[in-house]
Amino acid sequence: MILQDLLDPTLDASSKGYPHHAQPMRRSEIGAQGWNVLRGDLPLPVAVIRRDALAGNLKWMQEFAAGRGVGLAPHGKTTMSPQLFRKQLDAGAWGLTFATVGQLRAGVTAGAKRCLIANQVFRSVDLQGIADLKRAHGGLRIAFLVDSLAQLELIEGWHVAQQGVEPFEVLLELGLDGGRTGCRTHEQALALAQRLRSGKATKLVGIECYEGLGATGDSGKDTAYADALMQRVRDIAKACDEQQLFETGEILLTAGGSAIFDLVADHLKLQLSRPVQGLLRSGCYVTHDHGTYHRFMNAVATRMGCGHGLHAAMEVWAAVQSCPEPGLAILTVGKRDISYDLELPLPIAFVKPGSENLTPAPTDWTIGGLNDQHAYLRGTGPEHQALRVGDLVALGISHPCTTFDKWRWMPVVDDQYNVRDAIVTCF
Amino acid sequence: MILQDLLDPTLDASSKGYPHHAQPMRRSEIGAQGWNVLRGDLPLPVAVIRRDALAGNLKWMQEFAAGRGVGLAPHGKTTMSPQLFRKQLDAGAWGLTFATVGQLRAGVTAGAKRCLIANQVFRSVDLQGIADLKRAHGGLRIAFLVDSLAQLELIEGWHVAQQGVEPFEVLLELGLDGGRTGCRTHEQALALAQRLRSGKATKLVGIECYEGLGATGDSGKDTAYADALMQRVRDIAKACDEQQLFETGEILLTAGGSAIFDLVADHLKLQLSRPVQGLLRSGCYVTHDHGTYHRFMNAVATRMGCGHGLHAAMEVWAAVQSCPEPGLAILTVGKRDISYDLELPLPIAFVKPGSENLTPAPTDWTIGGLNDQHAYLRGTGPEHQALRVGDLVALGISHPCTTFDKWRWMPVVDDQYNVRDAIVTCF
Numbered sequence: 062m063i064l065q066d067l068l069d070p071t072l073d074a075s076s077k078g079y080p081h082h083a084q085p086m087r088r089s090e091i092g093a094q095g096w097n098v099l100r101g102d103l104p105l106p107v108a109v110i111r112r113d114a115l116a117g118n119l120k121w122m123q124e125f126a127a128g129r130g131v132g133l134a135p136h137g138k139t140t141m142s143p144q145l146f147r148k149q150l151d152a153g154a155w156g157l158t159f160a161t162v163g164q165l166r167a168g169v170t171a172g173a174k175r176c177l178i179a180n181q182v183f184r185s186v187d188l189q190g191i192a193d194l195k196r197a198h199g200g201l202r203i204a205f206l207v208d209s210l211a212q213l214e215l216i217e218g219w220h221v222a223q224q225g226v227e228p229f230e231v232l233l234e235l236g237l238d239g240g241r242t243g244c245r246t247h248e249q250a251l252a253l254a255q256r257l258r259s260g261k262a263t264k265l266v267g268i269e270c271y272e273g274l275g276a277t278g279d280s281g282k283d284t285a286y287a288d289a290l291m292q293r294v295r296d297i298a299k300a301c302d303e304q305q306l307f308e309t310g311e312i313l314l315t316a317g318g319s320a321i322f323d324l325v326a327d328h329l330k331l332q333l334s335r336p337v338q339g340l341l342r343s344g345c346y347v348t349h350d351h352g353t354y355h356r357f358m359n360a361v362a363t364r365m366g367c368g369h370g371l372h373a374a375m376e377v378w379a380a381v382q383s384c385p386e387p388g389l390a391i392l393t394v395g396k397r398d399i400s401y402d403l404e405l406p407l408p409i410a411f412v413k414p415g416s417e418n419l420t421p422a423p424t425d426w427t428i429g430g431l432n433d434q435h436a437y438l439r440g441t442g443p444e445h446q447a448l449r450v451g452d453l454v455a456l457g458i459s460h461p462c463t464t465f466d467k468w469r470w471m472p473v474v475d476d477q478y479n480v481r482d483a484i485v486t487c488f
Numbered sequence: 489m490i491l492q493d494l495l496d497p498t499l500d501a502s503s504k505g506y507p508h509h510a511q512p513m514r515r516s517e518i519g520a521q522g523w524n525v526l527r528g529d530l531p532l533p534v535a536v537i538r539r540d541a542l543a544g545n546l547k548w549m550q551e552f553a554a555g556r557g558v559g560l561a562p563h564g565k566t567t568m569s570p571q572l573f574r575k576q577l578d579a580g581a582w583g584l585t586f587a588t589v590g591q592l593r594a595g596v597t598a599g600a601k602r603c604l605i606a607n608q609v610f611r612s613v614d615l616q617g618i619a620d621l622k623r624a625h626g627g628l629r630i631a632f633l634v635d636s637l638a639q640l641e642l643i644e645g646w647h648v649a650q651q652g653v654e655p656f657e658v659l660l661e662l663g664l665d666g667g668r669t670g671c672r673t674h675e676q677a678l679a680l681a682q683r684l685r686s687g688k689a690t691k692l693v694g695i696e697c698y699e700g701l702g703a704t705g706d707s708g709k710d711t712a713y714a715d716a717l718m719q720r721v722r723d724i725a726k727a728c729d730e731q732q733l734f735e736t737g738e739i740l741l742t743a744g745g746s747a748i749f750d751l752v753a754d755h756l757k758l759q760l761s762r763p764v765q766g767l768l769r770s771g772c773y774v775t776h777d778h779g780t781y782h783r784f785m786n787a788v789a790t791r792m793g794c795g796h797g798l799h800a801a802m803e804v805w806a807a808v809q810s811c812p813e814p815g816l817a818i819l820t821v822g823k824r825d826i827s828y829d830l831e832l833p834l835p836i837a838f839v840k841p842g843s844e845n846l847t848p849a850p851t852d853w854t855i856g857g858l859n860d861q862h863a864y865l866r867g868t869g870p871e872h873q874a875l876r877v878g879d880l881v882a883l884g885i886s887h888p889c890t891t892f893d894k895w896r897w898m899p900v901v902d903d904q905y906n907v908r909d910a911i912v913t914c915f
Contacts, residue, residue: 074590075593078590080613081589081617081620082613082620101611104589104611138861160860161531161861162531163504163531164504166501166502166508180809180820180861181809181810183877184528184531184807186508186528186529186530187531190508190509193508193509208810209810209812209877211811211878212810212877215877238813239813241818241862242809242810242862243812274859380610380611382607382608382639383636385636385663385669385671385672386665386666391668393588396829396889397890402823432701433587433890434565434588434607450608450636451611451638462823462860463824466824466894467893467915487503488824
């Protein structure tokens with residue numbers, strides 16, 4: 062797909078899930094074809110996005126951020142879908158977050174004006190890519206992470222050899238002992254901030270951390286953990302502000318994945334010498350899921366003392382292709398099609414061919430394993446015994462990111478599984 | 489990418505690994521750009537295919553099959569790359585194997601004339617897809633698997649409602665107790681073959697099984713297992729031949745993944761009342777790997793009493809982005825970029841920026857974990873202590889399939905990592 066054409070590319074049967082018989086057409090034409098998943102119009106497996114759940118998720122998360130007085134810069138790596146980027150921006154997102162300059166380019170092409178790269182940037186090819194994008198898009202803001210002097214020296218080495226490249230906006234990353242990237246101590250972070258202030262290649266515009274890897278689902282533990290981490294973020298922000306190390310009119314404070322974002326949001330508001338913009342970077346909320354994030358959100362809801370408004374919007378549909386032994390049905394879906402990194406897929410519903418009546422999957426059904434192109438649906442009860450070749454089974458997912466990256470397009474369906482729209486991805 | 493244009497599509501920076509600054513261009517133009525991975529011309533991570541190893545693998549596997557007197561129908565699901573399909577056909581493959589009708593379409597578009605679908609087909613949309621392809625491509629042969637009466641009845645139900653659709657060529661699948669698809673017993677298989685003979689929707693053209701899921705790497709066990717399974721294949725082939733259940737001039741006998749194909753190859757030769765074409769369906773051999781298949785092939789080489797000619801042809805390159813603690817370097821590569829289903833990636837080499845001298849990765853280096861966009865490179869020795877932000881690290885893979893499906897294009901490089909060619913994928 063061509064970058065200029067990301068919003069409405071031409072699709073065809075070279076992408077799985079696209080009907081074999083359908084002519085190539087623009088993405089925007091798909092919703093008018095009258096296709097229905099349950100009626101058998103699409104080859105299986107197919108990953109679908111439920112329209113109403115998606116719309117609800119976009120709205121709820123944006124309202125959550127607004128209600129806490131922070132902005133939302135959804136992480137685009139989850140979906141890498143220009144259509145979903147647009148929906149997130151239209152819903153009121155402050156901007157978008159990415160992990161790489163390549164992802165950033167897709168986001169800017171889709172219309173993002175304010176972008177975070179929640180990752181270290183240091184290679185010439187990537188620094189040049191950012192400089193080129195800013196030159197091509199007037200007013201575009203891009204801030205990336207810095208966590209070491211070694212990284213800064215690479216940036217400075219590249220910058221000094223250029224003519225007229227603006228300083229890069231950077232966020233100082235705080236990390237945790239035993240964690241991933243980020244300065245481990247206040248002293249390291251402050252020393253790096255001072256060094257940033259004295260250089261010409263960068264401007265310090267804020268502080269960043271990522272709390273998601275330490276989330277457990279235990280509210281007591283998670284609250285103590287988030288409080289301690291965010292206190293460190295606030296302390297370094299205050300110290301940088303007192304020493305006038307920020308070179309920006311508005312200081313960015315950012316944290317927040319999709320697991321315990323409620324525990325960090327309030328900490329992103331802070332009184333400093335100039336305005337502070339708090340930013341959550343949640344990505345998985347957009348489709349939510351049936352597993353890991355479902356459980357994390359149950360804990361969020363308990364902490365909030367009310368329900369939450371996220372609903373699982375992504376399902377992968379497959380057919381029973383063989384019932385070779387009692388208790389075992391083989392489905393036409395596998396590792397190439399659905400997430401398996403956090404846990405195996407979860408059976409959620411089934412339907413007999415010719416029917417449009419979904420039956421919720423019985424609790425005895427489990428996916429016992431995946432091969433590249435097959436899933437092992439095991440069960441003990443009468444509904445499993447009644448499964449036949451051709452029956453359709455819907456699987457829920459755990460971790461949206463690793464299902465998104467297995468599909469180049471996905472139909473967007475209504476509650477009757479009519480295909481009403483389509484999105485594409487650009488991994 | 490448009491189906492008609494699979495062999496030479498236009499690529500651009502919407503696909504990761506493509507240089508940000510490069511204009512969109514045809515795949516075939518990439519080899520002339522003078523890009524070099526070590527020199528930093530490509531953003532990282534990037535998955536590369538080593539040209540000479542690829543060429544050697546294509547040749548060795550084809551010669552292996554010829555030496556055993558069987559044909560090769562490489563499984564296309566591994567790569568889903570029209571360029572690699574062409575190379576496999578040009579190397580002498582009998583045809584290609586696929587898992588779905590969607591995959592098949594890409595293979596036929598790439599030039600395959602004889603195709604196996606090593607999977608059950610039964611849905612109307614897929615049966616119609618096969619019929620349409622055969623109508624559009626004179627002389628195209630497509631055979632798929634049948635393992636149950638329920639499946640056959642769905643095929644017959646669709647076929648009887650059509651006008652003038654030729655019977656489908658089908659292979660009877662034999663399976664194993666506790667296994668995946670396939671008839672569990674000789675009696676089941678023979679009864680199904682008899683039923684196939686009496687129907688008008690199908691023609692039985694051969695027998696299929698898949699042994700790969702039961703491979704252990706222990707030659708004694710694997711030999712006994714393969715012998716027993718293949719004896720069942722031969723027995724049912726003989727029984728079907730005696731009862732004149734085959735409706736074909738040439739009977740196909742097919743098995744063989746990339747793990748213990750040497751143990752099934754000889755069993756695919758059989759004297760029946762008409763010619764028998766044995767077919768191996770190995771897929772992963774084309775790039776081989778540094779993990780699972782590397783170990784399986786060591787066992788194959790020991791059994792053969794000589795070396796084997798497969799070499800790991802796929803590597804994923806990343807950069808060190810942070811060295812936040814002693815013993816830990818964070819790399820710019822994650823679950824979205826590299827296989828992790830059979831085991832985590834394996835560090836194989838590193839290079840300092842500005843150098844073109846690769847150093848083999850020390851044995852103390854391991855990838856301790858992956859996030860979506862990050863890898864944790866751990867080590868204890870002096871080379872790990874000397875790692876700096878910006879250093880390049882090459883990772884080997886275990887299981888080619890699940891790295892291929894994370895990339896839309898891959899550069900093909902020479903031994904100096906000059907980009908000499910490119911392939912695309914169409915998952």
